[in-house]
Amino acid sequence: MKTKQLGSFGVEITDLDLSGDLDRTTMKEIVEVVAKNGVAVFRNQHLDKPAYARFGRLWGEPIDFFFTPDLDPEFPHLIRISNSPDLDPGRRDGAAFWHTDGSYEYLPAAFTMLLALEAPDVGGETRFADLVGAYEALPPETKARIDGLTVKHMLVGGKRGADEVKVKLDADDKERDGGIRARKRAAEQPEHPIVLTHPITGKKGLYAISGSPIGMVGMSEEEGLALLDELKRHALQPQFRIEIKAGAGDILIWDNLATLHSATPLEYSHEDGKRRVLLRISTNGLPPTHADRRPAFVKPEGVTSLKLA
Numbered sequence: 001m002k003t004k005q006l007g008s009f010g011v012e013i014t015d016l017d018l019s020g021d022l023d024r025t026t027m028k029e030i031v032e033v034v035a036k037n038g039v040a041v042f043r044n045q046h047l048d049k050p051a052y053a054r055f056g057r058l059w060g061e062p063i064d065f066f067f068t069p070d071l072d073p074e075f076p077h078l079i080r081i082s083n084s085p086d087l088d089p090g091r092r093d094g095a096a097f098w099h100t101d102g103s104y105e106y107l108p109a110a111f112t113m114l115l116a117l118e119a120p121d122v123g124g125e126t127r128f129a130d131l132v133g134a135y136e137a138l139p140p141e142t143k144a145r146i147d148g149l150t151v152k153h154m155l156v157g158g159k160r161g162a163d164e165v166k167v168k169l170d171a172d173d174k175e176r177d178g179g180i181r182a183r184k185r186a187a188e189q190p191e192h193p194i195v196l197t198h199p200i201t202g203k204k205g206l207y208a209i210s211g212s213p214i215g216m217v218g219m220s221e222e223e224g225l226a227l228l229d230e231l232k233r234h235a236l237q238p239q240f241r242i243e244i245k246a247g248a249g250d251i252l253i254w255d256n257l258a259t260l261h262s263a264t265p266l267e268y269s270h271e272d273g274k275r276r277v278l279l280r281i282s283t284n285g286l287p288p289t290h291a292d293r294r295p296a297f298v299k300p301e302g303v304t305s306l307k308l309a
């Protein structure tokens, strides 16, 4: 396994084959490389669906994604992302805003991975911001001010910047399973700490300060959103940013407990050289290699399964 640093965070990994059985020592090392660097791209993997689904389970419990039409019929934990013009307009560029996956859940996603089946010749990068580096660079007064604060989250709740796409969800579409799940989740307002200690690295970082936050516990809406906005502007400065393009066959994995990310808007096309198709897996909890750690999140008492009855 060869590693190359991509910036102040982020790493590219070559000379590693993820398709076969990975022994525990190797897998532990891979998890720690991702956690330490926030995001990693594993070049030239070309896994088939069974191998990829198996690999995904080495990162934790695969999530039940709220939008069922995107799920692979055979492997429901594989979520299809594509720029096909046949998709509903509301779903186009649905991830082109700064967010942390699953922060609208009581048990948010810890890792997300994308296996690129097709990549466009131009564009299609994923943008990342380092929330550990951003936290560490905060002035001591700000760290003291935010210490112990709690953020309220909601599915598609967050305020969007001018350059971010506002997601439209078919949350009211009673005909579709995805609509029902989305509606259930949109009704939930979990609260999560604004500063999180990472269960694997032990480092502190800002958590999910963009995408789903609708306010801060114990503050007026205006005051809470202003604080979140200030932290977001800080974290999106160029020194905390990188972009990575998943080429066909690559697996891009990020640590949702330590980063924000955003897709880049892309033309919707069926044409050769313009298609972008990926299979996504998100997991929560801890990878089996790190099951001895204290998890970042636990579901509170009384919260029933988020699965549909």
Ligand SMILES: O=C(O)CCC(=O)C(=O)O
Binding pocket: 081, 095, 101, 112, 114, 124, 125, 126, 127, 261, 262, 263, 264, 280
């Ligand atoms: O398409 C991308 O580059 C990122 C999509 C995304 O935000 C996700 O899969 O969670």
Ligand SMILES: [Fe+2]
Binding pocket: 095, 099, 100, 101, 261
């Ligand atoms: Fe995402």
